[in-house]
Amino acid sequence: MIHKFTFHLNQTRLSLLHYSKFAMRFLYFISIISIFSFISPVYAGALPSENGHKSLGNVTCGNSFCHEAKVPWKTSAIPQNEFITWSSKDSHQKAYEALSSDKGKLIAKKLGLKKPAQQESKCLDCHSNNVPLAQRTRTFNIEDGVSCESCHGGADQWLETHVSGAGDHKDNLLAGMFPTEEPVSRATLCMSCHIGNNKKFVTHRMIAAGHPRLVFELDTYTASEPAHYVVNDEYKKRKITSSAIQTWAIGQAMSVKLLMDGITNASRFRKSAYPELSFFDCNSCHHKMSDKRWLPRKETQTGPGVPRLNTANLVMLQIIAKHIEPNAGNRLKQEMLDLHQSTTKNNSQTEFAAKAISTTATKLITTFSQYSFSHHDLIAMLKALVDESSGNAYLDYVAAEQSTLALSTILAGLHRTEGINEADFKKLDKAMDPIYKSVASDEQYQPNNFKSALIDFQTATQDIK
Numbered sequence: 001m002i003h004k005f006t007f008h009l010n011q012t013r014l015s016l017l018h019y020s021k022f023a024m025r026f027l028y029f030i031s032i033i034s035i036f037s038f039i040s041p042v043y044a045g046a047l048p049s050e051n052g053h054k055s056l057g058n059v060t061c062g063n064s065f066c067h068e069a070k071v072p073w074k075t076s077a078i079p080q081n082e083f084i085t086w087s088s089k090d091s092h093q094k095a096y097e098a099l100s101s102d103k104g105k106l107i108a109k110k111l112g113l114k115k116p117a118q119q120e121s122k123c124l125d126c127h128s129n130n131v132p133l134a135q136r137t138r139t140f141n142i143e144d145g146v147s148c149e150s151c152h153g154g155a156d157q158w159l160e161t162h163v164s165g166a167g168d169h170k171d172n173l174l175a176g177m178f179p180t181e182e183p184v185s186r187a188t189l190c191m192s193c194h195i196g197n198n199k200k201f202v203t204h205r206m207i208a209a210g211h212p213r214l215v216f217e218l219d220t221y222t223a224s225e226p227a228h229y230v231v232n233d234e235y236k237k238r239k240i241t242s243s244a245i246q247t248w249a250i251g252q253a254m255s256v257k258l259l260m261d262g263i264t265n266a267s268r269f270r271k272s273a274y275p276e277l278s279f280f281d282c283n284s285c286h287h288k289m290s291d292k293r294w295l296p297r298k299e300t301q302t303g304p305g306v307p308r309l310n311t312a313n314l315v316m317l318q319i320i321a322k323h324i325e326p327n328a329g330n331r332l333k334q335e336m337l338d339l340h341q342s343t344t345k346n347n348s349q350t351e352f353a354a355k356a357i358s359t360t361a362t363k364l365i366t367t368f369s370q371y372s373f374s375h376h377d378l379i380a381m382l383k384a385l386v387d388e389s390s391g392n393a394y395l396d397y398v399a400a401e402q403s404t405l406a407l408s409t410i411l412a413g414l415h416r417t418e419g420i421n422e423a424d425f426k427k428l429d430k431a432m433d434p435i436y437k438s439v440a441s442d443e444q445y446q447p448n449n450f451k452s453a454l455i456d457f458q459t460a461t462q463d464i465k
Contacts (some may be wrong), residue, residue: 024047049129056154058083058149090225093144100116127327151178197263204277223412253365257365258355259310293447312401328364338356384408385403389458
């Protein structure tokens with residue numbers, strides 16, 4: 001039986017597979033394979049919408065001779081039904097549609113937009129393949145939403161190589177196809193919308209107008225995305241594969257880098273008299289006045305009444321770094337303290353502290369890309385995540401949320417690679433249920449419930465080696 005756990009993601013209930021034996025098989029095919037593989041630190045450079053290549057539109061991919069086969073081709077290494085999967089199962093296909101929904105219209109009205117949301121670049125940049133007009137061909141259609149070329153890049157340069165079979169995947173990449181299988185590149189692409197970068201991001205004004213709070217973790221979203229590819233021996237000959245834990249680690253480092261880069265960008269963080277509040281933890285302000293949950297924190301040391309920056313990803317990154325590269329982990333601990341304290345001083349110190357963390361995170365992206373994670377690493381980090389419950393790291397919902405996603409990823413990796421036996425897996429799998437329940441709602445989150453669930457989980461891990 002496949003257990004399911006749900007988060008409020010983009011105000012829809014995204015069902016995240018909780019990892020039973022059958023779920024492991026499912027995840028095997030849709031995402032990540034070898035726990036021992038090395039990933040070269042490839043940086044993709046320009047995102048698909050920014051590389052200058054012309055976009056041909058979905059009609060180029062979606063036909064029965066290409067990727068719209070009703071059933072997978074038995075004689076092909078590629079299923080050829082990728083477009084069917086995207087158009088029928090993938091929420092990205094509905095991204096543009098959301099702009100003209102009642103909710104989309106209401107958000108646009110509250111924001112005082114002069115044009116409908118489906119004509120506003122600040123909306124289209126993430127809800128469609130909003131390439132410049134010069135890059136749109138006759139067959140391009142903005143209404144395709146987050147389409148094939150949104151991720152794989154404008155096809156005018158690589159389509160011929162791709163279709164003719166004259167070259168291989170490396171030739172397609174050289175011609176401009178985006179390397180989505182490479183985790184650093186994928187993180188850069190996905191997080192450009194799901195976290196935001198210096199060109200597009202969800203502001204506090206947008207959230208106040210009704211836009212969902214952004215929640216993202218690279219491995220979980222990779223695993224929950226309806227896969228339009230099959231990772232088999234043929235796939236591994238052509239493309240890079242990475243482990244779940246490696247994808248998680250790279251994703252955490254990239255998230256921290258993007259958030260810190262945003263803080264150092266004056267046009268984002270300090271555009272008005274007060275800072276951009278989307279960088280702060282929502283629950284540090286949004287809670288019942290009678291809920292007196294403030295406690296001293298050694299990692300912030302800012303005192304009561306001070307809004308806290310959202311450093312949930314930084315907490316996760318510290319845990320990974322402490323195990324893989326202790327010096328970087330210790331440095332991050334001090335840098336996070338400096339960052340929190342800087343917000344009570346002045347903007348230049350906050351910018352300086354954020355730059356230091358961004359530099360450390362950037363180095364860790366390369367480190368994680370080149371590191372081979374073993375099951376011993378997974379067990380150590382599993383226990384380290386739980387050990388954080390002894391302090392106040394999980395007082396904030398967002399930190400508990402990221403911790404839960406991390407525990408699920410690690411437990412899945414251990415089960416898939418037989419790093420733990422079946423009996424231990426079942427015991428830990430059952431011990432996860434109270435954790436899932438404690439973070440099912442951000443508005444009803446009680447830190448003590450989460451801490452209690454972690455303590456019980458910790459007991460279940462004592463005999464795991």
